[in-house]
Amino acid sequence: MDRIPILKMGDFLLVTIQVDLYDQLAETLESDLVQMVKKYNSKGVLIDISAVSIIDSFMGRILGNISMMSKIMDAETVVVGMQPAVAITLVELGLPLKGIHCALNVERGMELLRSKITQDIQEDEEDDSYSE
Amino acid sequence: MKNEAVKVIKAKKKYILEQWFQNQLENDGLREDLITNEDQRIQSEELLNSLTASISDNNFDNFQSRDFEKVEEILSGIAIARARRGFSPRETGAYVFSLKTALLKTLSEEISDPKVLYTESMRINSLLDNFSIITFETFIKGREDVILRQTDEITEISTPVIKVWDGILALPIIGTLDSSRTQVVMENLLQEIVETGSSIAILDISGVPAIDTLVAQHLIKTVSATRLMGAECIISGIRPEIAQTVVHLGIDLSEIVTKATLASALKMAFGMIELEVRKKATPKVL
Numbered sequence: 001m002d003r004i005p006i007l008k009m010g011d012f013l014l015v016t017i018q019v020d021l022y023d024q025l026a027e028t029l030e031s032d033l034v035q036m037v038k039k040y041n042s043k044g045v046l047i048d049i050s051a052v053s054i055i056d057s058f059m060g061r062i063l064g065n066i067s068m069m070s071k072i073m074d075a076e077t078v079v080v081g082m083q084p085a086v087a088i089t090l091v092e093l094g095l096p097l098k099g100i101h102c103a104l105n106v107e108r109g110m111e112l113l114r115s116k117i118t119q120d121i122q123e124d125e126e127d128d129s130y131s132e
Numbered sequence: 133m134k135n136e137a138v139k140v141i142k143a144k145k146k147y148i149l150e151q152w153f154q155n156q157l158e159n160d161g162l163r164e165d166l167i168t169n170e171d172q173r174i175q176s177e178e179l180l181n182s183l184t185a186s187i188s189d190n191n192f193d194n195f196q197s198r199d200f201e202k203v204e205e206i207l208s209g210i211a212i213a214r215a216r217r218g219f220s221p222r223e224t225g226a227y228v229f230s231l232k233t234a235l236l237k238t239l240s241e242e243i244s245d246p247k248v249l250y251t252e253s254m255r256i257n258s259l260l261d262n263f264s265i266i267t268f269e270t271f272i273k274g275r276e277d278v279i280l281r282q283t284d285e286i287t288e289i290s291t292p293v294i295k296v297w298d299g300i301l302a303l304p305i306i307g308t309l310d311s312s313r314t315q316v317v318m319e320n321l322l323q324e325i326v327e328t329g330s331s332i333a334i335l336d337i338s339g340v341p342a343i344d345t346l347v348a349q350h351l352i353k354t355v356s357a358t359r360l361m362g363a364e365c366i367i368s369g370i371r372p373e374i375a376q377t378v379v380h381l382g383i384d385l386s387e388i389v390t391k392a393t394l395a396s397a398l399k400m401a402f403g404m405i406e407l408e409v410r411k412k413a414t415p416k417v418l
Binding site for chain 2: 079080082083084086087088090091092096097102103104105108109
């Protein structure tokens with residue numbers, strides 16, 4: 001069975017989707033991804049969809065689910081490289097993917113993830129200093 | 133039976149051309165600001181030449197004959213050229229009709245028998261009328277092409293995407309936003325974001341005359357699409373009347389960053405990409 005590879009890069013997980021997703025593949029990706037977050041204790045997930053030309057409402061929901069699941073496992077999700085046509089279609093479908101962070105390309109996405117994680121760490125430190 | 137009119141036309145070609153040109157001069161059909169006399173003469177001569185060459189006893193009554201294809205082609209060419217140069221329909225019409233006058237005049241001089249003259253004139257009439265119709269059809273088509281091209285240009289230039297700084301795009305919207313226009317705006321903006329790698333887009337709506345729920349919906353869509361591309365979108369140019377309408381209509385713009393002026397939006401954008409605008413420190417002159 002086809003699987004979408006999930007790469008580990010330090011604290012982050014990198015997923016590049018190179019094929020058009022069908023439902024089964026997307027569900028497998030969802031469960032694989034949460035397993036990997038658990039296994040490596042990742043702090044961020046970066047999903048590159050620059051090669052995806054079709055995203056339907058189901059795929060939109062899967063992306064939302066992944067983001068939500070990672071969030072409660074303390075990992076940020078960033079979706080990068082969405083094509084203009086895909087963005088327009090999603091908005092027209094009424095799926096503005098509210099809970100998901102987006103970035104223009106992988107580079108920007110990485111920057112965004114790093115800044116989010118340093119923010120979290122700072123906040124944690126501030127919390128610690130209060131408790132002392 | 134040899135056709136009289138055809139014979140006359142072929143024999144008196146030069147005379148007809150002179151007559152025709154004379155008619156055009158009298159008719160104000162000549163617009164020297166749009167076409168030179170010399171050019172018009174060449175055009176007329178070419179048309180008449182091809183007419184005399186293709187006209188014959190067999191096709192004289194049948195203007196749908198394939199022999200006239202060449203003439204029709206030249207006529208269409210002239211009509212389209214005139215439409216593009218801005219000739220009025222009256223001037224274009226007068227051009228073809230003055231040929232008819234010249235032909236009829238020549239016929240009346242050459243043919244003495246009134247009965248023959250009448251039948252030949254009628255035939256010339258119907259042939260030339262057909263040519264006028266072709267001229268008008270192509271003239272109008274030429275004008276329509278011009279209008280279509282202009283419409284396309286207006287849609288294209290009415291939604292310019294301006295790069296105001298590295299990573300900052302501005303998009304002034306002027307005129308009413310409808311669905312088709314929103315589509316164009318959105319496509320242009322998203323394309324430009326990808327091309328320039330910008331992270332902030334400023335949507336300036338100071339040129340939008342009124343906002344209703346539909347327009348607001350379109351704006352929200354554009355902002356959401358920009359966000360999906362990984363860029364932030366700021367809406368600027370909210371005039372007091374627009375602010376009032378938005379609140380009265382109960383439109384929720386709280387999730388969108390809005391600013392009153394383009395300047396304040398730009399300032400905020402600078403802040404977001406950690407840039408600072410400062411006055412240049414000039415050394416004091418003692």
